[in-house]
Amino acid sequence: MMSRIDWKNLHACTLAGVIALAGGLLVLPPQTAHAQAVAAARGLPDFTDLVDQVGPSVVNIRTLEKASERPAPGTMDEEMLEFFRRFGVPVPNMPRQQAPQRPRQQEEQPRGVGSGFILTSDGYVMTNHHVVEGADEVIVTLTDKREFKAKIVGSDKRTDVAVVKIDATGLPAVKVGDVNRLRVGEWVMAIGSPFGLDNSVTAGIVSAKQRDTGDYLPFIQTDVAINPGNSGGPLINMRGEVVGINSQIYSRSGGFMGISFAIPMDEAIRVSEQLRATGRVSRGRIGVQIEPVAKDVAESIGLGKPQGALVRGVEAGSPADTAGVEAGDVITRFDGKAVEKVADLPRLVGNTKPGTKSTITVFRRGNTRDLAITIAEVEPDDKPVAKAAERDTGKAKPSAAAQQVGLSVAELTDAQKKELKIKGGVRVVAVAEAAARAGLRENDVILAIANTEIGSVKEFDAVLAKADKTKPVNVLFRRGEWAQYALIRPAR
Incomplete structure (x- = not known):
């Protein structure tokens, strides 16, 4: 039988005050229900103290660049033409911009807005490389509205980390946290200037660690709302420590879609130390x-x-x-x-x-x-790739065993071996059927087959004859300067 409820006074109770019991409902007194609601609310993260603690260390970064000559009315510059070409838009029938007849004084125009944070009390500020890249002037604005022209100490494209310096002392520097202690599911907070809205605070949780999106960085993935202008701002844990630099988002629209990435602070600090010492990163x-x-x-x-x-x-x-x-x-x-x-x-x-x-x-x-x-x-430029094996070597000597898997191979000359810096191998002169399906091409050099090094066509024939051709046969081959594996699978 249901307990009788005073519906007129039900508004005095919270939803937490109605508890389901076996055989009926129990209405708690208003005071008890309110206490339970407050206790539940206290269990949620409160970011107010963190904002007070870290907020003064977060800065707004504006960049300026010298404006190029604007096109005359009725003309089109090269950047606009490139826009039409890239997106497949028909190019309007308009004349291109003509070169200026006389030089004019260039004016500095706003280029972009980003974020950063104070790394040391004597004016070193950390941000993203892409925030300051190409800037002729960098303006750092503190939360107390003071503005400083900043000098770019160093910037590293590979990690997207940059350090700038402002002429100030006694600044509120951030505390750097231990990324190794960061756990998936942990609450984190970001402060930055999305769309130029200074000191905006967003929060979420760590979605994943060691996320591979770059050559040198295992990113921190979060669901913290990050938008254009947040770049370079800090990712902060519940202890008020900076654990990352907000750097990228995954988006199909250009806006936030629930996935954002931050550069781990241990990596960023390692880069910043080299930038401050030498202005560049040595790898x-x-x-x-x-x-x-x-x-x-x-x-x-x-x-x-x-x-x-x-x-x-x-x-x-x-x-x-x-x-x-x-x-x-x-x-x-x-x-x-x-x-x-x-x-x-x-x-x-x-x-x-x-x-x-x-x-x-x-x-x-x-x-x-x-x-x-x-x-x-690390060298700035890669060396050109040699293609010695692609040169003609004369008459090929086909192999009967190789033809069973769709291959025709020939000996390598001593000159080719010397140029390629290899001791042996055979050159592919024709491919068909299984070998073609495996991705082998004419002029590839086979170095090993079935885990056995090959020094000549004779050795190649002997190894291939013994191989179980009802199973995939692994082939290590070289194409130009680089080598890779392929699996020649039997026909079904």
């Missing part, structure tokens, strides 16, 4: 081109599970070349740290100081070995 390199290890490739070469970084090619004279790394090796560890996925290796090597003596572990044809290597510095 390590070993001179290899790499790709992920596919599951079927890992199984066929005996690696077991898809892990590590598959070496497609080794740059001649590079640290990897000197250390003995070969195309087809799978790098599984660097300085004792596991390379679980291909993106791990550039980060580990890039964060190593050039000149450091390190050790890399490679998996090569069923065996694991350690190689000593000395880290070099």
Whole structure:
């Protein structure tokens, strides 16, 4: 039987005051219900103290650039023409802008708005590279409305981190948090200037860590509302510590869609220290081109599970070349740290100081070995790719065994081996059927088949004759300067 409820006085109770019981409803006194509601409210995060604590350390950044000559009425400049071309819009029948007849004094025009935060009390401010890139002048505005012209100390495109300096002291610097303590599901807050709205506060939770969206950065993913103008602002934990720099969003519309990314502060601090010391970032390199290890490739070469970084090619004279790394090796560890996925290796090597003596572990044809290597510095430009194997080598000698899998191969000349810096291999002169489906092409150089190195057509025939052609046969081949694996699968 239902308990009788005084509906006239029900408004004095909160929803939390009506509790379902076995056999009926119990209405709690108004005072008890209100206390429970307050207790529940206290369990939600309160960001007010954090805003008071960190807010004064967040700055607005405006950038200016010198305005170019504006086109005369009825003319069109190159940027507008490029816009029409890029989006497939018919170009109006208008004359292009003519070069100015006499120089005019250029004026500085607003370029963009971003955010930043005070890193040290003596005026170092951290922001994003893309906020200050290309700016002729940077204006930093504090929460007390003071404005300063800032000097760009250094900026790093790869990590999207920049440091600028303003002439001020006694500034409220942020506290830097430990990213390793950050947990998925933890509440975080952002402060910035979305769409130029200064000191806007948004909040959410950490959605994921170690999110791969760049060569050198494992980003923090959150659902904190980030929009244009938030870039460079801090991501703050519930202890009032900065754990990241808000940098990117995933969007199909240009606005926030529930996914945003922040640069972890441990990475940002490492970059900022180099920028402040030298104005640039020095990164390590070993001179290899790499790709992920596919599951079927890992199984066929005996690696077991898809892990590590598959070496497609080794740059001649590079640290990897000197250390003995070969195309087809799978790098599984660097300085004792596991390379679980291909993106791990550039980060580990890039964060190593050039000149450091390190050790890399490679998996090569069923065996694991350690190689000593000395880290070099990243070069600004890559060397051109050699294409020696694509040159004509004369009359081909077809192989009967190779034709069974759709291949026709020939010997490599001594000159080609020397130029490609390889000891053996055979050149593909024609592909068909299974080999063509595997992606092999004419002029590819086969270095190994079925986990066995090939030195000549005769060796190639012998190994292929013994291979079980009812199962996929792995082939390590070189195309130009780079090598990769392919699986020749039997026809069904």
